[in-house]
Amino acid sequence: MDVITIDTPQLGDRSYLVHDGTSALVIDPQRDTDRLEAAVRNAGVKITHVAETHIHNDYLTGGLMLAKAHGAEYLVNAADPVDYERTPVADGEVFQVGDLSVKAVATPGHTHTHLSYIVSDGQGQAVFSGGSLLYGSVGRTDLVSDDDTETLTRNQYASARRLVAEAVQDAPLYPTHGFGSFCSSGPAAQVDSSTIGEQARDNHALTDPDEDHFVSELIANLSAYPAYYAHMSPLNIEGPGPADLTVPESVDAGELGRRLNDGEWVIDLRNRVAFASNHLDGSVSFEYGDGSSFTGYLGWVLPWNDKLTLLGTHEDVENAIRDLSRIGIDSPDTATGGGPAEWAHGVPTAKYPRVGWDEVPRGSTGDEVILDVRRTDEFETSHIRGAVNIPVHDLPSRMGDVPPQRLWVHCASGYRSGIAASLLQRAGKDVVHIDAMFNEAESVGLPMAES
Structure with a gap:
């Protein structure tokens, strides 16, 4: 055997x-x-x-x-x-x-x-x-x-x-x-x-x-x-049909701009460092990388079966199409290339700060809020004193619960907080992406609370 x-x-x-x-x-x-x-x-x-x-x-x-x-x-x-x-x-x-x-x-x-x-x-x-x-x-x-x-x-x-x-x-x-x-x-x-x-x-x-x-x-x-x-x-009870794994022709710059203006989901597959420094205004960061977190979180965070446009290299787009087909997200549109300048012309770009723990305010203040986007069970186990918890998968439906102050956004490793920062900026919030391991926060003096 x-x-x-x-x-x-x-x-x-x-x-x-x-x-x-x-x-x-x-x-x-x-x-x-x-x-x-x-x-x-x-x-x-x-x-x-x-x-x-x-x-x-x-x-x-x-x-x-x-x-x-x-x-x-x-x-x-x-x-x-x-x-x-x-x-x-x-x-x-x-x-x-x-x-x-x-x-x-x-x-x-x-x-x-x-x-x-x-x-x-x-x-x-x-x-x-x-x-x-x-x-x-x-x-x-x-x-x-x-x-x-x-x-x-x-x-x-x-x-x-x-x-x-x-x-x-x-x-x-x-x-x-x-x-x-x-x-x-x-x-x-x-x-x-x-x-x-x-x-x-x-x-x-x-x-x-x-x-x-x-x-x-x-x-x-x-x-x-x-x-x-x-x-x-x-x-699965109905019996899924075959997956279409072909990479479609890139949407043109004008159409991509229209989709962004209309609030459609335009997904940037580049790493979160590149996204934070320069991205199409209104796009959302779902770093592809090796794909190990991409499928689960995109399928969790975004509304089911909403129209998607993927932005990235041909290889990342091709792999992402395969991954998404496994959970029934079929035939997304794409724009391939190395970055915003190759995807669209005349579309506004945006950026936000990306920091480590040493640059984070010590606790929440009147003008600054630490937003923890980990799951509720993770937050209950240990969190930064004074932090607000809204899991990243709840953000689209809970934007009304997000504090109006400047948001310092973190998770366990930086991946989910990269998604969250992009969603928050898309919704008009002032964000800073904390791209660091949560288990290192206490070592730089941030006060912790445990249940």
Whole structure:
């Protein structure tokens, strides 16, 4: 048995190609299936089965398209109310993929209908746990509804134990979530691989003997998750279509100016340093970089399905289009080039100060306010005394709550505060971007408050 991992660090997820040298099973494929197609060609195998562990909340699946393209069976839980033909799967069913035996194991918790798959080649096993058992933790249990969270958390506790009981101790564990995904919960381990036995020894879902304690602790530590999640499950139930990954022709300077004047979302992909020093007035900073934070925060902060225009180098625009397609944001317009002078002529430009902690006022004053745009749970753990907290993902809907004074904006690292500073300036606020690590603030004398 050979397992090939298709990593999507931009969303903190993994897909898997499992094969015996001839026949292959794909588990939890992302919407941009060309990466999997390349892996299949390189392995010289034929996809006979595509399986979903659950109806995903954090990305659009490529499973239906991949199964159709290869004439493969599409394994989806029989209890999922999908709008397309699939091979309905129930707990305990076994499928043959060439020489591989694939057993479905009901592991509710992340969703009510979650399945894991234990794959055996007669000599060993591999466990594909989706959003059930993760490295060091489990998938979050609050994505279905508030009313279901406690029940699903108890299910997750039981499911982790069942999965460990069903598999051999040395079986490698291959979760879909847990590599930075907001679908994970608890103290996820920063490791790249693990086994069932290692998780039985170290995972808090398996080492905590008190179910009530586990449930209360996990629920208490659940934090906010991206707003676009609300749209993923319904689209996955319908069956997503293919992604269009082509880079369109650049919009002309006049049209770009019109969009800025009309208040449309014009997204600058350059690094936040370049943006702070010079950008098209009214544009918003979502630094692309390696893309690891870009997709989640853009999908979280901006209104769903509003028209977007991306500004950046051809490479960054091309990568951003791919990343956004995974969460159903399709066909944005673009303007490629190195900066404002190449994107538009005669469009006003703007800038704002970018500083470190040593330049920040010591506490809020009448004319200066420190604005903390981290999540509420981060703020409650520790914050600068006197700071105001409005999470970056709430800013568009809470501009009326923003203090009128000059705003010194910070987050944990500078990435989210770069987004926030651009949104605030776009709304007419006087901003300073604190581009520094929060854990260094106290060392320069800023007074801290802790709950």
